[in-house]
Amino acid sequence: DAGVIQSPRHEVTEMGQEVTLRCKPISGHDYLFWYRQTMMRGLELLIYFNNNVPIDDSGMPEDRFSAKMPNASFSTLKIQPSEPRDSAVYFCASSFDLSLYEQYFGPGTRLTVT
Amino acid sequence: QKEVEQDPGPLSVPEGAIVSLNCTYSNSAFQYFMWYRQYSRKGPELLMYTYSSGNKEDGRFTAQVDKSSKYISLFIRDSQPSDSATYLCAMSANAGGTSYGKLTFGQGTILTVHP
Numbered sequence: 001d002a003g004v005i006q007s008p009r010h011e012v013t014e015m016g017q018e019v020t021l022r023c024k025p026i027s028g029h030d031y032l033f034w035y036r037q038t039m040m041r042g043l044e045l046l047i048y049f050n051n052n053v054p055i056d057d058s059g060m061p062e063d064r065f066s067a068k069m070p071n072a073s074f075s076t077l078k079i080q081p082s083e084p085r086d087s088a089v090y091f092c093a094s095s096f097d098l099s100l101y102e103q104y105f106g107p108g109t110r111l112t113v114t
Numbered sequence: 115q116k117e118v119e120q121d122p123g124p125l126s127v128p129e130g131a132i133v134s135l136n137c138t139y140s141n142s143a144f145q146y147f148m149w150y151r152q153y154s155r156k157g158p159e160l161l162m163y164t165y166s167s168g169n170k171e172d173g174r175f176t177a178q179v180d181k182s183s184k185y186i187s188l189f190i191r192d193s194q195p196s197d198s199a200t201y202l203c204a205m206s207a208n209a210g211g212t213s214y215g216k217l218t219f220g221q222g223t224i225l226t227v228h229p
Contacts, residue, residue, distance in 0.1 A: 045218075
């Protein structure tokens with residue numbers, strides 16, 4: 001398996017633009033997680049899904065952020081409109097039901113909003 | 115106050131040194147304790163996990179959990195330059211409902227092992 005795949009790897013956009021981050025989890029994994037990592041706040045859980053259903057979105061910072069998982073092999077995280085404070089590395093991770101402590105992370109998307 | 119506190123360092127040690135990394139936490143419901151390692155510009159990867167209190171050893175790595183003190187540690191023996199990375203502690207209550215599967219991470223400690 002290729003592991004968790006994220007695209008794009010880097011994104012530079014201007015304030016006010018819409019940004020869409022994409023993730024393909026490992027096949028067979030039931031859980032999918034979106035995280036944001038910054039120097040100031042560390043690694044924060046934004047939202048996670050179980051069998052394509054959002055379970056906990058309490059970490060989503062505000063209404064500008066939305067996430068979807070239309071099927072078991074694809075998820076998106078959208079920011080609209082983007083702001084400079086959204087600049088961070090966004091990670092997608094997936095895990096298998098019986099070993100939730102082991103989450104497999106993708107390489108991340110480095111987002112810069114100017 | 116954050117649920118999980120971890121000194122971000124940075125920590126710089128010579129090759130062969132014993133490294134001690136630590137986290138404290140406030141949520142007594144945490145039962146699963148993990149250490150993830152993150153190399154520069156990569157995603158974190160699981161290094162070790164323990165359940166409840168006690169020690170666990172894996173090669174040069176030892177994880178310790180003291181639930182009475184709400185304190186966990188990771189020891190690295192005979193540290194190598196290849197151990198240079200950010201080490202993140204993570205915890206889970208695994209209590210069902212929306213807590214199930216949810217990990218809370220520490221800030222991460224940046225470790226450099228120089229030859």
